[in-house]
Amino acid sequence: MESLELLANNLANASTAGFKADRERYMTYWAAESTSALDAGRGGPGVSPVIEKNWIDFTQGALTRTGVPTHVAFTGPGFLSFQRGGETLFTRNGELQISAQGVLVNGDGSPVLSDNPNNPLIRLDPALSVEIAPDGEVSQAGQAIGRIRLVNFAQPQSLQKAGHNAFRWTGPPQDIGPAPAASLMQGALESANSGPAEGAVRMVNVLRQFESLQKALQLGSEMNKRLIDEVAKV
DSSP: OHHHHHHHHHHHTTTSTTOOOEEEEEEOOEEGGGOOHHHHHHTSOEEOOOEEEEEEOOOOOOEEEOOOTTBEEEESSOEEEEEETTEEEEEOOOBOEEOTTSBEEOTTSOBBBBSOTTSOBOBOOTTSOOEEOTTOEEEETTEEEEEBOEEEESOGGGOEEOSSSEEEOOSOGGGEEEOTTOEEEETEEEOOSOOHHHHHHHHHHHHHHHHHHHHHHHHHHHHHHHHHHHHHHO
């Protein structure tokens, strides 16, 4: 059921720019309470049943040209920063626009942050064309206005999803560093790194696994019933 929920969410966001898919991880863990007869003979702990955990796949999605000057697509590891409700969040969704107040914002109207803490907002003239350099510098009429704050994390798996394509960092602020390997491509967007075809194939595999487990449970139940019947005859 958890696998199907992850797949359904991935499929629902297959067309969301900057979306990062949730993947499954399978592992086992050692636990003394799961010691079996064989393990007892060895005097060591047993292996528990398999457990499942999801993780975020941060691999880069395909780049799609849009021709919109305020759209930017990431190449390389990194995130841009934006402010929502007094909280700083991070995203790879470069679907930016200029608000009615002349502020560079993302798709939901949240202001995109600059790398200048004394002037965190990037204010632009909607009547002028916008140029965005690969390093995030925003210019109009040949004059630099500000630079989009690009960051990266040593442990991106510690990020938590805060919506479809936004992430929250709950670790120490000093672990938020620059993104020297990140580059922005103007007039393009990064697509989701999960597609409908991939999700459909994975969903078929999950359903087949479910059917196999269901048959195994039915077989176990039949064996237990047969065992009880044989004991009753004795």
